[in-house]
Amino acid sequence: AQTVTQSQPEMSVQEAETVTLSCTYDTSESDYYLFWYKQPPSRQMILVIRQEAYKQQNATENRFSVNFQKAAKSFSLKISDSQLGDAAMYFCAFDGNSGYALNFGKGTSLLVTP
């Protein structure tokens, strides 16, 4: 079974600064997908960014980018120019090709201070 580990229960960043959230995973598969989801207090899970394992290029969505290190099984999320609205729980998730459901980490709570 795949496991997803987020080692930072809480992180804090000042507005306009950059923060990196860590995620590692364990799998024997070579082709899979990785995701970062944001969950604000509204409970709605929002897809932030998606990475396909066979693509070497790191995914980028506006202020959000990832550092995908396949050999190290690491998938960190970088948030640039942090905004107050970025404050939320962030979950890293793994989706293999074996037909199983998304496997989530325990999340990182991000606090953004003015």
Add this chain to the structure above:
Amino acid sequence: GAGVSQSPSNKVTEKGKDVELRCDPISGHTALYWYRQSLGQGLEFLIYFQGNSAPDKSGLPSDRFSAERTGGSVSTLTIQRTQQEDSAVYLCASSLTDYGYTFGSGTRLTVV
């Protein structure tokens, strides 16, 4: 609808009662998932429906939990004889491809 709809948004029930939680996925999405999120925890997989295939029930924590999906669309998660440890947010998601899931806003279940 445009998104995944879950009802009720909040549910308070007495210990020992049965509850039904509903999920209306995005039209055309073949896959539907139920997750449970306990306070301050990550998402725990419960059950997965894919098209007409037999559901993957490997995440259901006990035989008090069951789910069905009618006509490949709406799904109902049923918890029988609820216990206090069942208190959590129950999230439903649907997907069409490996692009990622679309989640509903969840049902917060409180067992008193």
